[in-house]
Amino acid sequence: MRTRTLLAVATAALLALAGCGGEPSEAAGPGDTFTLRIGAIGNGNKLSGPVGYLNSKNGLVPALSSLGVTGVEVVTFPNGPDLNQALAAGELDLATYGDTPALVARGARQPTRLIAQSQINLDAGILARKSGGPTSLAGLAGRKVAVQTGSYIHRYLLGALGDAGVEPAEVIHIYSADVEAALERGDVDAAAVPIANVEALKAKGYPLITLASKDHRQYLGTSATVVTEKFLEAEPGIVSAWQQAQRDATTKAKADWPGFLAYTVSINGFPPKIVEASTHADQWPAEPFTPQGLALLKGTKQFLVEQKFVRTDFDLDDWIVAQP
Structure with a gap:
């Protein structure tokens, strides 16, 4: 399928960039002050999320000030593979995004x-x-399906x-924001999109064909x-500070849920009703790692290895940095 070609191209780009190195923030080092460069998905x-809400309240920089962080520079990308290339080029220090592109990058030996x-x-x-679209998964046989490739939606x-x-x-490959136009024109017969886009469409x-949370919970993303x-070598304290x-x-967001939802509405462009329907407090654990989250991550990695989207298998325990 064409999707394999697209992922092969993205992975090849990662492999090429991974050898480029790139330097962390120039001022990063013991006793230095610096601006933390963060990559994320969005616009x-x-x-997004509780950390974004905290940052909007001017609380993130003080939370990281013990490291010497005096500011944060957020750069958003439309998709995980695009963010991975910036990480590989040394243009970011930290990134928060879907598990699938993060696992693919690690499997391409990105450090x-x-x-x-x-x-x-x-x-x-x-x-x-x-009009005339498929009504079931079986009906997708021989049809054109759109998805934002390299994402957790793609894996699902x-x-x-x-x-x-x-x-x-x-x-x-079509970005989720552009899926409606492709469906309307009949360029594709169906599309896989995140839950907020599902509610909007x-x-x-x-017509909804299937939902991960209803029919395929093993493919939910993290x-x-x-x-x-x-x-990390320059600033090992980032682990405990970020966690x-x-x-x-998360505690602050859940204590001010209407305020958190209002912030989410302000950055993602969906109406309040859609944000309320697609945003659930139990999706945002306070702890950096939970048994449920790790189980989903393990299942995702296994799937990506079996599908050969992760080029080189690796031990999750060697990738994860727990709090010191």
């Missing part, structure tokens, strides 16, 4: 370490075009198709917060 160069999972049970669904789509024994004619009359090994910041941020 507007803003962090990162996992320091937290801020979100678990990331949901997604598959919808059809309005491939898993659901594989379990059903269905092979589409083509899996086409359902409201416009696009988030990954990683740092480059060079930055504590996540705890504090």
Whole structure:
């Protein structure tokens, strides 16, 4: 399928960039002050989730000040593979994004370490075009399906198709924000998108075929917060500082849930009703690692290795950095 070619290209780019090295923040080092460079998925160069909410309240820099952090520079990317290239080029110190691109990068020998999972049970669904589209997973056989490749949604789509024994004619890379236009034009017969997009498209009359949380819970996604090994070597305190910041941020967000939802609305562009329907407090654990999150991560890695999207298998325990 075309999707394999796309992932092969992305992985090849990672392998090439991984050897480039890149330096962590120039001022990073014991006793130095510096701006922490953070990569994320989204738009507007803003962090999502509780840590983003904490940053919007001017609380993230003070939480990291013991490291010498005097500011944070957030750079957002449309997709995980794009973020991975910036990490490999040494343009970021830390990144928070989906588990699938993070695992693919590590499997391409990109020197990162996992320091937290801020979100678990990331949901997604598959919808059809309005007229003459498929009505079941079986109906996707021989059809064109869109997905944001290299994402946890991509992994969910491939898993659901594989379990059903269905092979589409083509899996086409389209960013989730552009899926509606492709469905409307009939360029694709169906699309896999994140849960907020599912709710938005359902409201416009696009038929839902299947939902991960209902039919394929083993393919729910998690988030990954990683740092480059060079930055970790220069600033080992980032592990405990970031993990504590996540705890504090999650506690504050859950204590002000309406305020957290309002912040989420302000950065993702969806109406409040859709944000409320697709955002659940139990998806945001305070602890950096939970048994449920780690179990989902292990299952995702196994799937990606079996599908040969992770080039070189690795031990999750060697990737994870627990709090000292």
